[in-house]
């Protein structure tokens with residue numbers, strides 16, 4: 430199916446303007462890149478696997494955010510590629526201005542997103558629609574239900590297009606450059622187990638279902654290498670047990686407030702600094718026995734942090750009540766003793782749990798030596814009944830690892846040399862974040878257009894070379 434595109438433009442071959450960018454994946458990075466390519470006067474075709482555009486971006490909360498400056502970014506993700514980090518910081522506010530220029534609503538700026546970030550809320554559905562309009566107005570093509578199946582190359586190894594399974598059958602689509610924007614490998618158990626490790630293949634997936642590592646595999650097949658930070662991932666703790674996580678539950682079952690709670694494993698012990706954020710605790714929980722943990726808090730924490738908006742413009746939901754309604758294992762008790770007895774019956778070691786709770790209380794009262802694993806922020810005391818416990822499990826939205834790229838999205842081989850004609854952006858491009866999270870939508874917004882502009886430049890250069898040599 431072709432969305433709102435003039436007849437004959439879907440399988441273009443050199444009609445009109447001369448640069449043709451093929452974008453694989455119609456989510457945040459793919460549509461941002463294609464809109465920027467259309468702005469720059471290039472012909473662009475976007476192929477999308479599913480029957481609608483938007484990918485995970487269309488399911489998102491629309492918070493466009495990242496670290497406020499390069500120094501903060503390096504402090505938060507010291508293991509990430511500094512060149513990518515610099516490009517992210519330099520590109521963030523200009524990219525927000527570009528969004529504003531489409532006429533889409535952008536909120537006031539706020540600070541402290543995920544503890545340290547600068548953020549705005551964007552009307553994400555309108556933005557995706559505005560980009561689609563921009564692409565089709567420039568005679569670009571948007572093909573739905575059209576998964577790319579492999580890249581094509583010439584004898585010199587230059588990427589020349591892709592084989593795409595359209596509703597009308599397989600097509601070899603030629604292009605001057607190809608941008609991979611398939612959204613990561615969170616839906617592929619093999620890549621999850623290989624890179625993120627044991628238990629990752631059984632994790633619940635909190636994203637669109639089409640991001641199964643196609644971009645990563647396509648890139649590897651033509652010589653691109655993998656990025657650094659392959660074992661990190663973004664996601665959130667969600668209730669346990671739950672056999673599946675539906676799209677309508679993604680936001681309401683996210684336990685954003687866990688940084689205020691005590692988190693213990695089945696051994697009854699803490700295993701991470703909860704104050705670093707739910708997305709860090711989420712990764713640490715995957716690596717605990719049974720990949721399960723229990724969140725504990727009192728009524729003040731529940732009322733202040735678990736039943737309020739997690740960030741400006743966020744949904745106001747009682748997330749513990751929502752977890753309970755969805756079948757999560759939950760208890761609320763009048764005394765701490767009753768709560769601990771209940772949690773012990775969930776297969777959590779009772780004596781170790783009691784010791785951990787005592788250590789928490791001592792640390793909350795000011796004893797800085799009380800905790801085995803220290804916290805950047807002093808724990809909040811559990812004073813007000815009822816006291817709450819919720820069993821949680823990890824979920825993945827996208828991996829931090831992907832293809833190795835330079836700041837303009839050029840896919841790089843193991844020697845750091847660009848694979849000619851190949852680019853990657855969004856979650857297909859890895860290496861910027863390590864254990865902590867510095868943004869999702871922003872990666873597509875900043876790096877999609879950068880890659881598109883570089884791709885157009887590279888195809889013009891390649892054509893000049895052919896003419897000169899010929």
Ligand SMILES: Cc1cc2nc3c(=O)[nH]c(=O)nc-3n(C[C@H](O)[C@H](O)[C@H](O)COP(=O)(O)OP(=O)(O)OC[C@H]3O[C@@H](n4cnc5c(N)ncnc54)[C@H](O)[C@@H]3O)c2cc1C
Pocket residue numbers: 453454455456457458459476477478479482483484485486487488489490491492493494575576577578610611612613635636637639640641643644679680826827854855856857868869870871873
């Ligand atoms: C519930 C939820 C809330 C979120 N909230 C936020 C937020 O507020 N702020 C934030 O920064 N981030 C948020 N995120 C994360 C953000 O949505 C993603 O980081 C971002 O969308 C990734 O962009 P992308 O272009 O890489 O992938 P996507 O936007 O997921 O797009 C990838 C597209 O590629 C398609 N595709 C896959 N394989 C192929 C193939 N072979 N051929 C053709 N098409 C293919 C997929 O179907 C998909 O449409 C949220 C995510 C979720 C799920």
